[in-house]
Amino acid sequence: MLPDLPEATVARLPEYLRALHNLAEAGHETVSSEELATAAGVNSAKLRKDLSHLGSYGTRGVGYDVALLVDQIEYVLGLNQRRSVVLVGLGNLGHALAGYAGFASRGFRIAALFDVDDEIVGQRIHGLIVRHLDELPLVAAEDPIAIGVIATPADGAQSVADLLVAAGVTGILNFAPCVLSVPGGVDVRKVDLAIELQILSFHQHRKSNAAGAAALTALPGGLTGTGTHHSTDAAEAVGS
Amino acid sequence: MLPDLPEATVARLPEYLRALHNLAEAGHETVSSEELATAAGVNSAKLRKDLSHLGSYGTRGVGYDVALLVDQIEYVLGLNQRRSVVLVGLGNLGHALAGYAGFASRGFRIAALFDVDDEIVGQRIHGLIVRHLDELPLVAAEDPIAIGVIATPADGAQSVADLLVAAGVTGILNFAPCVLSVPGGVDVRKVDLAIELQILSFHQHRKSNAAGAAALTALPGGLTGTGTHHSTDAAEAVGS
DNA sequence: TACTGTGAACGACTTCACAGCG
DNA sequence: CGCTGTGAAGTCGTTCACAGTA
Known part of the structure; x- marks a missing residue:
């Protein structure tokens, strides 16, 4: 039933989904691969190949039906069934995550907040009482937890992960700066601010080192601005 | 002077660096590719190839000198020169980011905080006064800004990016759920919680759908646990 | 001997370019 | 005619397996 999608495609589907929601709000009923691609920050060939993996049917000469595509992508990502998320660690970052609107927006429900610090346990944060981590098994027994978010310091993170796994969690989002080891079948994704900055x-280091050399090897024709970047391609009109 | 590194390698260097710092604190003077690889959550072949790109010299039969490798990686990443970071948007998330310790830990310095909301401008957050976004050019003129972090809602993000670019920023870390378009030569990286969750x-959707089929097609030999995962490989001892 | 450094095989992803359909 | 869907080519990244060295 579910097609086998390349990881790279899966990672882009949520971006397509957001772009589609924006288009839907703006009143578009159909969209061409070219339009959707620019809205999502990729090129149109990639987008078409990605969508073709879903077996999704566009209409040649027209484009894709926005509402239909939204449904398809939401189905494939499993966003129909509401998934319970628990958040462990309510320091600075955890506090912010608890209030993050994006959480609720796509079928995710924060089921509980946990910490081990007595100063924090018992506090009400964004409408939820913070519970002690020891209660995690009870909570999990009541209402199966799909995803655990770890926002603790690095030294506690592994033991939190172990507890989550023991409680049946199969997806972990780790904000702690460390490597987690988990049994096979459990999926871990990591978000690390410090890594991104580095x-x-x-x-930047590369650009500033290249600057000297670039002056010497300047291309005839002198089009600058095609620098090192994996980012959104800003070229607006490539004259033919 | 700087070697040409594959993007994938660059993305892993910070992780190696962190592992090396931990090892150094624990008193290790040298480390084998095998040890460092497990500490960083990769396999040893990948680690050796990555390090070989730096032209880094390990010692055959021994391993790598921890202190030397730290220096090499820090040099390549440009972490010697302190880079100024500005943070725009001090809602929930921005507030947390301003207090994030990892910021200062690797040669990054928060130079200023900006917002446009009158309720927020003027507040002191983690030791810095929040300034109005209009003052960005002044701040940039005084002290060149290397990196801008955008933690605003999606609708404001593009114009913030434009201001940053105009102020000479060449690296942007975007937490807003939208695509930014920037001129060539400006580097954008995106962090999006909602995407990770999706x-x-x-x-999970995939696993639960596969469950039925897996029971039918169970492998002879019956080794379960080698599930779908791009994550840290948890295999502890693969008996030979 | 124990380990690094690396060519070569492999696999994954992207891009091209166009056949084919509405 | 315009646009999707896709084989085929090209690029990038990973893994293997071993030669070579301290």
Whole structure:
């Protein structure tokens, strides 16, 4: 029933979905691969190939039906069934995550907040009482947890992951700066601010080192601006 | 001077760096590719190839000198020169980011906080006064800004990006759920919680759909546990 | 001997370019 | 005619397996 999607495609589907929601709100009923691609920040060939993997049917000469495509993508991503999310660690970051609107927007429900600090346990944050981490098994027994978000310091993260796994969680989003080891079948994704900054730093270091050399090897024709970037391509009109 | 590194390698260097710092604190003077690889959550072949791109010299039969490797990686990533970071948008998330310790830990310095909301401008957050976004050019003129972090709602993000670029910023970290378009030579990286959750959701949906089929097509030999995962490989000891 | 560094095989993803359909 | 869907080519990244060295 579910097609086998390349990881790279899966990672882009949520972006397509957001672009489609925007288009729907703006009143578009159909959209061409070219339009949707620019809205999502990719090129149209990639978008078409991605959508073709879903077996999704566009209409040649017309484009894709926006509402239909939304349904297809939401189905494939499993966004129909509401998934319970628990958040562990309510320091600065956890506090912010608890209030993040994007959480609720796509079928995710924050089921509980956990911490181990006595100063934090018992507090009400964005409408939920923070419970002690020890209660996690009870909560999980009541209402199966789909996804656990770890926003603790690095040293506690592995043991939190172990608890989550023991409670039946099969998807973990890790904000702690460390590697987690989990049994097979459990999916871990990592978000790390410091890593992102260091990658940006590399590219700047690279550019400033290249600057001297670039002056010497300047291309005849002198079109600058095609620098190092994996980012959104800003070229607006490539004259033919 | 700087070697040409594959993007995939660049993205892993910060993780190696963190692992190395941990090892150094634990008193290790040298480390083998195998040890470092597990500490960083990759396999050893990948690690060796990555390091070989830096032209880094390990010692055959021994391993890598921890302190030396730290220096090499920090140099390549450009972490020697302190880079100024500005943060735009001090809602829930921005507030948390302003207090994030990881910011300062690797040569990044928060130079200023900006917002447009009169309720927020003027507040002191983690030791810095929030300034109005209009003052960005002044701040940039005084002290060149390397990296801009956008933590605003999606609708404001593009114009913030434009202002940052106009102020000479060449690296942007975008937390807003939207695509930014920037001129060539400006590097944008995106962090999006909702996307990560949706990817996790996909894998769960996939697993639960596969469950029925898997029971029928169970492999002779019956080794379960090698599920769908791009995550840290949890295999602890693969007996030979 | 124990480990690194690396050519070569492999696999994944992207891009091209066009056949084919509405 | 315009646009999707897709084979085929090209690019990038990973893994293997071993030669070579301290």
